[in-house]
Amino acid sequence: DAGVTQSPTHLIKTRGQQVTLRCSPKSGHDTVSWYQQALGQGPQFIFQYYEEEERQRGNFPDRFSGHQFPNYSSELNVNALLLGDSALYLCASSLGLAGGYEQYFGPGTRLTVT
């Protein structure tokens, strides 16, 4: 049973650049949520995708955007990178919008902005 996978594992970008992170959900799951986790903090909700639409969005600027594909995989795009965007980006999948209390997380992408 394939779990949640994310790529790349690590990424180093320069301030002002753009980045795309990728996520494949756990087999059988159709809902993908993205989180940002700063060092020593809990994950912060960015947005959630279901049926290829952004269904929910946390308190993040429009520089953060995403997409969900017909196979339920998802991308997170961040434009005009800031130093403060350096964090671990986690993708989590669940079954349907109502299953959001039990989410399966991927290993994350460690983004460093210099």
Added chain:
Amino acid sequence: GQSLEQPSEVTAVEGAIVQINCTYQTSGFYGLSWYQQHDGGAPTFLSYNALDGLEETGRFSSFLSRSDSYGYLLLQELQMKDSASYFCAVRGPDQTGANNLFFGTGTRLTVIP
């Protein structure tokens, strides 16, 4: 808005019992989840309480009191591998209306021999 409070660090002895408390303030509430995260790893789901009372899953139990806006995670027969960060997370609408998980800052549990 939403806020959750947990102790930042807890230390306990192998084989003992430890309780990690979580109090929350939220404008909307559907339930309280608990997640475990080892250093360098991904958060993993432990339990969910939507109703008052105790939920037991093996060595782990979780309790919720909606009237007190309080919950706790109880870990029994502690093992060294239980050393990790534990997050409580509220499921409910935030100030943007997003209905998803809002995580606390986590409790770092250290199990000593």
